[in-house]
Amino acid sequence: MQSAKTKQFWQRHVDGWRSSGLTQKQYSQKHGVNALTLAQWSHRLKRDRTEVPGRALVPVRVVGEVSPAPIQVQHGAWRISVPVGTDTHWLATLMREIVAC
Structure with a gap:
C-alpha cells in the first residue's frame, strides 16, 4: 500500500498535468518526474475515485415467477x-x- 505522502505527491502532479495543457511527456520533462509513473498514477487515482466505499453490487435471488419484462x-x-x-x-x-x- 502506498503512503499518503506518495499519493498526495502524485495527486498534485496529476492535477498539475491535467490543468497544464501539456502532454504527459512534456509535463514530466518540465517537472522532473517519470512520464510512465505519471501515467500509472493518473490511471490509479481515476480508478480510486470510481470505487465508492460501502457500495457494491450484490447477488439477488428472485423467488417466485420471473416476469419476462426487461x-x-x-x-x-x-x-x-x-x-x-x-x-x-x-x-x-x-x-x-x-x-x-
Missing part, C-alpha cells in the same frame, strides 16, 4: 433496460462505466 436499471439521468437473463458480469461492468461518467 429489467430497468437507473443511475442519475441514465436509464437502461436489459432483458431477463443478461450476463451479470457484463451488467456490473456497464454500471461501473456509467457511474464513472
